[in-house]
Amino acid sequence: MTASPNHNVLIFLLTSIALIVLPHFYHLPISIFGFFYLLLGWRLAGLWKPAWLPNRWLVFLLTVIGLGLIYLQHQGIFGRDAGTRLFIIALGLKLMEIKTERDLYLITFLAFIVAASQFLYEQSLLMAAYILMVCCTLIATLVSINSRNPEPWLALKTASTIILQALPLAIALFVLFPRVEAPRWMLLNDRQQARMGLSDSMEPGSISELGVSTELAFRVKFTGAMPPPAQRYWRGPVLTKTDGKRWTPSPHHGLEAYLDKPVTTGTPYQYTLLMEPQNKNWVFALDLPVEFTDPLERNANYQLITSANPDKRSEYKITSFPYYNTGGITRVEYKDATQLPDTPSDEINALVTQLHGFDQPPGQFIKALLGHFRTEDFHYTLTPPVMEDKPIETFLFKTRYGFCSHYASAFVYLMRVAHIPARVVTGYQGGEFNPVGQFLEIHQYDAHAWTEVWLEGKGWMRIDPTAAVAPERIEKNINVDALAAGETIQFATEGGNQNAFAWLKQARQLWSNVDYNWQRWVINYNRSNQQKFLANFGIGDIKTMMYWMIAILSGISALLSFFLLYQKPKSTDQALRHYQRFCRHLAKHGLIRNPSEGETAFAERIKATLPQLAQPAQHITDIFIRLRYGRASHDEDLRLLGKSVKEFTQENPLKKH
Structure with missing residues (x-):
């Protein structure tokens, strides 16, 4: 422990540490990331020029600088980011104090902690494989320290053998060890990193910002038949209040007890929905969700809300009916759904009059307005002109270029002018089918806004004015790869796989299927899923679980001992x-x-x-x-x-x- 470290062992250790900290480039401020690699490079140069290494006073000054960087970059001393930065700075400073083999052990164990901290940010299969690789190099470092003749490749071979021998034990512990989930108040989550997604309000252009984002929102796997594209509406926030530009939810909540229970018809769709981590506690179910598992609840707007931590990837089993009748409307609902920010302009009144909104039944006016959007010179685009002043009038009578949010807000506004209760619904529409895993992938570019109109005897009915202008938006996905800024929106076409890059899409689908199963069966293996999985083998309580775990671990240990002690003589x-x-x-x-x-x-x-x-x-x-x-x-x-x-x-x- 007091011997001087071997030169080759030091090079091996420093290389391993450089690989360990590298993925934190996306999570660390550039000042802290650069400070660490400055210390690492300094220590590496000291292998050939020991006189360049700092004395204890200079190390003290570097420590003060490191703590100052942490303080300036993070307000507070608790949380994921603060802890990760503290450990990385401590690891870099400890490199400057290597004198004996004991220091190598301390640095190696500290490096293991830094490696594990990566999973606080990303839990993908690729990251798990990368961390396993760098942990193998750390174990190889420990092997080299205790070897008479440290050779990197021999040490890596020994470390790989150790990991392979330990893998069966790790799998058994993962499956059988009781899952203990910390209370929500104990979770040290740093919410500064904004996640892209739908907001609880809508303005002109707000949803179009998501139109080119390929970030995954959620994945859905159906049990049985899958709904056609025209019925793939994933319900999110319902917006009823407007100031003429911005739409927000109704201030009246908790009135579901006064609503009629929806009457459903047709064949239901049963599916498992895997939500990606997000900032909001929304779950985007297929319109209209009727049956769902805890911890989901349905609010007065038929939107699903979860009481679980939204920062964690979560899986839910849901049953939805595509055809439904929500029944009557309350006074509060009617007041919210007919609210206008001010007196409509003469142009608006003239348009409603022209389309017989004041003298015909609501159904006739809806058809007339959809026909107006379809036959007039309206265009569907991701990059509509800026409409700062009176955006609805500007869109209807001047620019006529808009995204789904423009058509939804204009449609609802005109309905309300005609005294027809209407509201905006935001969420996602469509989804890309993965033929390898047989599931739908819904991305941020699938974000959409549509409307609901209340009709006597039918309740709230979904009306999508975008379908009148661009029906292909409902039947097909936006082709994000082929879309350039400022160009007309393009959609994915059938037979698109027949081009020279078809194998790239197939490879991406294959990888997406692997990642989907990794997220479901490994990352999302929580206490509830563990209980369901073990129940298939008759393991229903902790006592039985512990007996099984001890028996399996003992069996694996006995087999490993046999192969280790009774190998064929070399x-x-x-x-x-x-x-x-x-x-x-x-x-x-x-x-x-x-x-x-x-x-x-x-x-x-x-x-x-x-x-x-x-x-x-x-x-x-x-x-x-x-x-x-x-x-x-x-x-x-x-x-x-x-x-x-x-x-x-x-x-x-x-x-x-």
């Missing part, structure tokens, strides 16, 4: 048996090898005691040392050793002297 073991036979032959005649006596020392004693045997004894000793400790030995050496020992014992030269 060539080095055969060489040792030949040499021991040589020593026993000498011991019978009084020349006994001492337990602490090395092979070379024993050969020298043989020469001094029996000079006439110096040559065969030295010959046997040289061959054995080459086989036992040499880097390059051959089967021919083993045969030669056996032959030499046999001749030595058969000739029995000791009896002649």
Whole structure:
């Protein structure tokens, strides 16, 4: 522990640490990331120029600088980010104090903590494989420290063997060890990192910002039939209040007890929804969710809300009906759904009059307005012109270029002018089917806004004015790869896989399926999923779980012990048996090898005691040392050793002297 570290071991350790901290580039401020690698490079240069290493006063100054960077970059001392930065700075400073092998052990264990901290930010399969690789290099560092002749590749081979031997035990513990989930108040979550997604309000252009984002929102796997694209509306926040530009939810909540229970018809869709981490406690169920598992609840707007931590990836089982009747409308609902920010302009009133919104039934006005959007010169685009002043009038009578939010807000506004209750619904529409895993992937570019209109005898009905202008938006996905800023929106076409890059899409789908199963069965293996999984094997309580865990761990340990202790003899073991036979032959005649006596020392004693045997004894000793400790030995050496020992014992030269 007090010996000076080996030069090669230090290079190996510093390389491992450089790989460990590298993924934190996306999570650390550039000042802290640069400060750490400055210390690492400084320590690496000190291997060849020891005089360049800082003295204790300079190390103290570096410590003060490191703590100052942490303080300036993070307000507070608790949380994921603060803890990670503290450990990385501490690791970099400790590198400047390497003097003995004991310091190497401390640095290695600290590096293990930094490696594990990466999972606080990302838990993908690729990251898990990367962290496993760098942990293998750390174990190899420990092997090198305790090796007489530290060779990096031999140390890596030994470390890989150790990991493979430990893997069955790790899997058994992962599956059977009781999952303990910390209370929500104990979770040290840093919410400064904004996640892209829908907001609880809508303004012109707010949803179009998500139109080119390929970030995953959630994945859905159906049990049985999958709904057609025209029915894939994933319900999110319902917006009823407007100031003419911005739409927000109704201030009246908790009134679900006064609503009629929806009457559903048709064949239901059952599915498992895997939500990605987000900032809001929303779950985007297929319109209209009727049955769902805890901790989901349905609010007065038929939106699903979860009481679980939204920062964690979560899975839910939901049943939805595509056809439904929500029943009557309350006074509060009617007031919210007919609210206008001010008196409509003459142009708005003229348009409603022209489309018979004041003198025809609501159904006729809806058809007329959709026809107006369809036949007039309206365009669907991700990059509509800026409409700061009176955005609805500007969109309807001047620009006529808009995204789904423009059409939804204008449609609802015109409905309300005609005294028809209407509201905006935001969420996602569509989804890309993965044929490998048989599930839907819904990305941020699938974000959408549509409307609901209340009609007597039918309740709230979904009306999507975007479908009147761009029906392909409902039937197909936006082709994000082919979309350039400022161009007309393009959609994915059938047979698109027949191009030269079809294999890239297939590879992406295959990888997406692997990642989906990794997230479901590994990352999302919480207490609830563990109980459901083990129940299939008749394991229903902790006592039975512990019995099974002890039995399986004991069985795996017994098998590993058997293979480790009863392996097929290696060539080095055969060489040792030949040499021991040589020593026993000498011991019978009084020349006994001492337990602490090395092979070379024993050969020298043989020469001094029996000079006439110096040559065969030295010959046997040289061959054995080459086989036992040499880097390059051959089967021919083993045969030669056996032959030499046999001749030595058969000739029995000791009896002649």
